[in-house]
Structure formats: structure tokens, C-alpha cells
Amino acid sequence: MKVIQISVFMENKNGRLAEITRLLASKNVSLRAVTIADTADFGILRLIVKDPDYARDVLLEAGFTAKETDVLAVAMDDEPGALAEVMELFEKNQVNIEYLYSILAGKGNKADVVFKVEDLERGQSLLKQNGYDKPLDL
């Protein structure tokens, strides 16, 4: 369900990503999901971690530009058609998806996917009504 995502601004410069991951490693931040949205000139690193406030502070203190955003994390069955089912739900109810990515190694037979939707509240209540409200084990 609702989780906090950390995004970090990254110039397209050699070693910038390595610098961030090294920093987080040194501060014992465990990454649950990591993805990069990139353009020709810059990238945005998106992270899901256990303690987002701590991770954000670590990044800000090191001089990075980072912010928190609410996103929806959905635990679904790890089998064909599971994602399609959620997508259909969103589509039918006109909840627009800005982007999505999956969480590293889901637990048990669950696969976790992170959604950034236009209307967070609507997306969240929709998921709840349809039984996708299992809290995520980060």
C-alpha cells in the first residue's frame, strides 16, 4: 500500500550512481527497490528503503537533491496475469499511472510492484476495496 519513495536528482556524470550507492552502503541503508528514469541530460534515481526519512537525510547531508514522494506498493501473486489484473482495475477506474517498477525479490510467492499514480487517494482506496491491501514487508 502507500509507501514513501526517495528520488534523487543525478546529473549524467561518470560515477554519480556509484557515489550514491557507496554512500547508502556506508550508512547501512538497504535498498528494496531501485530504478532510474533517464533523459539525455539527467537522471532521476528512485528508491524504496525501509527507513525513507533516514535515507533522505543521509542523501541531503551529503549534498544530493532528494525528495520523498508517496507511491503505492502492491503485493500480488507471483503468477502470469497478476499484474494485468491490477492494471485492468486501474484502467477501468481511470486511475492514471505515471510510472511503475518492481521491488527486488518478493517474499514467498508474492511479487511486489510500485505504482506512481496521478490520484493517490483514489488508487489506494481502489486497491483496498479489491483486496490488494496487504502491508508490504520491507
Place this chain on the structure above:
Amino acid sequence: MIWNAVRESEAPEKRRTRQLADLKDLVARLYNRVPFYRGRFDSQGVKPTDIRNLEDISRIPFTTKDDLRETYPYGLLAADEEDIVEVHTSSGTTGTPVVDAYTRNDMDIWAEVMARCLMMAGAEKGDVVQNGYGYGMFTGGLGVHYGAHAIGCNTIPVGGGNTERQLQLMRDFESTIITCTPSYSLYMAEVAKDMGLNMADLKLKSGIFGAEPWSDNMRREIEDKMCLKAYDIYGLTEIIGPGVSNECSEQNGLHINEDHFYPEIIDPETGEVLPDGEKGELVFTTLTKTGTPILRYRTRDITWLERGECGCGRNLVRMHRLLGRTDDMLIIRGVNVFPSQIENILMEIEETQPHYQIIIDRGQSHLDDVELLVEVEPKFFSDETKELERISRKIAAAMKNKLGVNLHIRLVEPKSIERSMGKAKRVIDKRIT
């Protein structure tokens, strides 16, 4: 308050009479004592006695920076070497340094004009002047220092850099006036924020900013972040250092200490003198100096002049804040662009910081390729690329609209563009390196 009301508010006719007398005296002195000037006069067929009124100054040949370099170090000395009490040189970053050698008389003039400038910016006895200009061969530090001493201000000679210490001194000694470059003041405000220091809690009332071009938009930004009134100061080593001109409380042009530094505006192409109000290259003649006085020095700075009574009570001629330089003008795909214009446009876009860098290169097709590095304001950072791309497009559209050229905008991380302790490195022109 006015430091020298007799001179700064003098009847124009009276002022002109003394300017002419000083000019005649100067020309005769230089013709007799400096072979360089005698040679120039002779080759142009001009004699000192040809100067009968102030307008005749246009018959005198110009002096350029190249002339100063070729005569380095003492080729333009007009006094006996033993009468020189101090020497300053420009940094020489763009070639051989240029020299200003001061006699006792020149030191007195310097303190006088700097005291006037500081007072134009609100200084009086009892003020604490924190001088963030570099001390040493650079004229900025000592020039301000002498002027502040003339008024009797407590002067903190901190010099450039060491920002946290600057802020501590500012807090502990309750500095009321700060002098430094405008870009450094913004950097100072950033560091203050990081230190948890609220500028509004400090005692600063005025900032005197110079040594690099800036804009009215940047003034507003500085006044807002530094919690003070920001004044522009102008000067150059070749003329005396800081103290040539300064803004007063009206913040509407810089009063030139014209009884010492006679200004003209010329067409940089033809050398023709332009009337007041017309934009052109600023030229100075130092009427009263005795060490290394200079005739009709071409500053390469572009501005215009305005005369008349000023709300501050002075009537010294005013120069508009610098509009650029004849030699830092960028020609991008045939379009003339001043970095100050780019700065102005950025100031109007809330999603960016006033820190930028222009990198000009010849692209693969040998056309000028201009990349503008702009820092994103952290509060506008987004988790979505389309939002950041919207900011890029907005900046590019504003540049295209106002400058008429397409610039490639590259958003960079806040605080990633080098902050200068001295002059900001705004332009990297790979076409000329």
C-alpha cells in the same frame, strides 16, 4: 550623509572650470614628463596648448590596455620614482599585468573617493565595515580599507573566502556593511542557511558589491537573501581601483567622482564622442593623479551617462550600471548576447537558481553549440522526468524568445556550479581556446 558636499553637489559650471584647469595642467605635465604621451601627441599633431575647452579632450589620443602592457612596469610614470608610496597591479589573468603607482597625493585621492562611495551606500562613523574584497595587489581590499578609515569606520579586513568565518565575524562584531563580489554574497547567504544563521538576525544594512557585472534582478535576490540594501560600486586598477563611482540611496545609476575621473562615452567602432544618454564605451581621464595618470583610457565597459540633480543631494554625473563589455559580448550564431542578459532571464524563472555557466563550443557541424548549465531550485525537484523537462523547455523558450538564439539547457545539481571567491566564471568559450 555626503562626504564632501562642496565637491559632490557643486554648481556644474564651477566644476567644469576646475576640470578644464586640471585637464590643461595634466596634459602639459604628461607631455613634458612621459615620452609615451609626447610620442602620441606628436604623431597626431596635437599640442598641449590645443586644449582650450573641455570639448577639446576629443583631440587627445586614446590609451588602451595594450598600451599599458607595452609600457609595463613604469613606462607611464609621471612622477619621480622616489615619490611613489604604493603600487598595485591587475591580476594579469588576461596577459601582462597593468600597473597603478600611487604618490602620496594619489593615496589621498583614493581615500577621499572611497569615503564618498561608502557614504553613498549609507556608511558613516560608527559603522562596522566588513571588507570581503581581497587584500594585496588587487586594489579592491585596500581601496575600501582606506576609504573606511577616512570616515572612521571600524574596519574588519577579512578579505575574500573563508565563508564560515566571514559569517561568524559578521555576527560577533555586528558588521553593518559588507563589501564583496555580488556572486559571493549569494554564496554567503547559502552558507549562512547551512549554518543555521538567519541573515535577518544580523546587523547588516548595506552591501557594496562590485568587481563583476550584475543585474537589477540579482540585486533583488541579494537584498532578499542577505537582508540589506545592495549598492553597485565601480572601479578599475587602471584608473585608481574601487572608488571611481558608486550608487547612492536612489539606486539609480552610479555617481562618478568626476572632479577626479573625467568620463566620456564613445562609439567603440569610430571613437567618436557620444552625447549623454547614448550607450557606448566608457572612457576615463584621471584629472588629478600624479603617479600614473592616464588620458582617455578605454575601459571596454559599456554604459551611458545621465546628468542632473539626484534625490540624494549630489549632482555628480551618473553612469548606468554596466550593460556589458565590448569584449565579453558573446556572438552566438551571429547574435550578440551578453551574459548579464542570460542572468536576467534566469532570475525571472523561479524554478532555477541564479547560478549558471555558459559553455560555447563548435558543434559537429561547426556551428556554435551553446550549452547553458542551470541549477535546479531544490524545492522544484521532482520525481518525474517530465516535470524537470518542462523546466528545461521553459528556460529554453525564454532564452529563444528574449535573446533570439537556441540554447541547449542542461539542468545540474544545486550548488554544483563553482562559486567564485572573486570573479564568477560564467562563460567557457571553447571556440577561442
